[in-house]
Amino acid sequence: AQSVSQHNHHVILSEAASLELGCNYSYGGTVNLFWYVQYPGQHLQLLLKYFSGDPLVKGIKGFEAEFIKSKFSFNLRKPSVQWSDTAEYFCAVNTNRDDKIIFGKGTRLHILP
Amino acid sequence: DAGVTQSPTHLIKTRGQQVTLRCSPISGHKSVSWYQQVLGQGPQFIFQYYEKEERGRGNFPDRFSARQFPNYSSELNVNALLLGDSALYLCASSGNPYEQYFGPGTRLTVT
Numbered sequence A: 001a002q003s004v005s006q007h008n009h010h011v012i013l014s015e016a017a018s019l020e021l022g023c024n025y026s027y028g029g030t031v032n033l034f035w036y037v038q039y040p041g042q043h044l045q046l047l048l049k050y051f052s053g054d055p056l057v058k059g060i061k062g063f064e065a066e067f068i069k070s071k072f073s074f075n076l077r078k079p080s081v082q083w084s085d086t087a088e089y090f091c092a093v094n095t096n097r098d099d100k101i102i103f104g105k106g107t108r109l110h111i112l113p
Numbered sequence B: 001d002a003g004v005t006q007s008p009t010h011l012i013k014t015r016g017q018q019v020t021l022r023c024s025p026i027s028g029h030k031s032v033s034w035y036q037q038v039l040g041q042g043p044q045f046i047f048q049y050y051e052k053e054e055r056g057r058g059n060f061p062d063r064f065s066a067r068q069f070p071n072y073s074s075e076l077n078v079n080a081l082l083l084g085d086s087a088l089y090l091c092a093s094s095g096n097p098y099e100q101y102f103g104p105g106t107r108l109t110v111t
Helices: none
Strands: A003-006 A010-014 A018-022 A025-026 A033-038 A047-050 A056-058 A064-068 A072-078 A087-095 A107-111 B004-009 B009-014 B019-024 B031-037 B042-048 B053-058 B064-068 B075-078 B087-094 B106-110
Touching: A003 A087, A003 B075, A010 A018, A018 A107, A025 A033, A025 A087, A033 A056, A033 A072, A047 A056, A047 A072, A072 B042, B004 B031, B004 B087, B009 B019, B019 B087, B019 B106, B031 B075, B042 B075, B075 B087
Parallel strands: A010 A107, B009 B106
Antiparallel strands: A003 A025, A018 A072, A025 A072, A033 A047, A033 A087, A056 A064, A064 A072, A087 A107, B004 B019, B019 B075, B031 B042, B031 B087, B042 B053, B064 B075, B087 B106
């Protein structure tokens, strides 16, 4: 069965620090990969996605993620975080065999001003 | 354009009761999916409907059912509610089956 593992449950950083959130998935076939963000009081929003092609994908608000197939990983990065990045981040995977999206448990990111 | 809308926003029910949650997809989207998000967890897939047909079902008991209407809106029904059904229920619509847009959710509390 497919699964998604997010390494960090809670991350606290100061503004301007660099961010990397880990994500690993388990599935041997072709995958589509996503990062969703949930800001306080708001609904889930798509941050970025990978379907095929360049494994380095850029999303909104300066976020990027790199797909490393050999490591089954899709880590999220941002060179310099802002207080407004405080949110919960979910890594998710979908396969071409199935329409459902499998989510990780989420990482709660808290940025100190 | 309006995003995915869900109603009601909040709901409080008693154990054993039945509940119906509603979702309207983004205009032009023909696929609707339902997810359950328990506090501290990521969303878990319940159902997906496309053109009124069930396309996928997650690992949920038969107390959970859903349907999609000709206008692509959808309802999620849960019978014989249990305390453990308390959660945020999310609806997502998609034009592309692999890219889903989420609504604000319905917060269900079972007492």
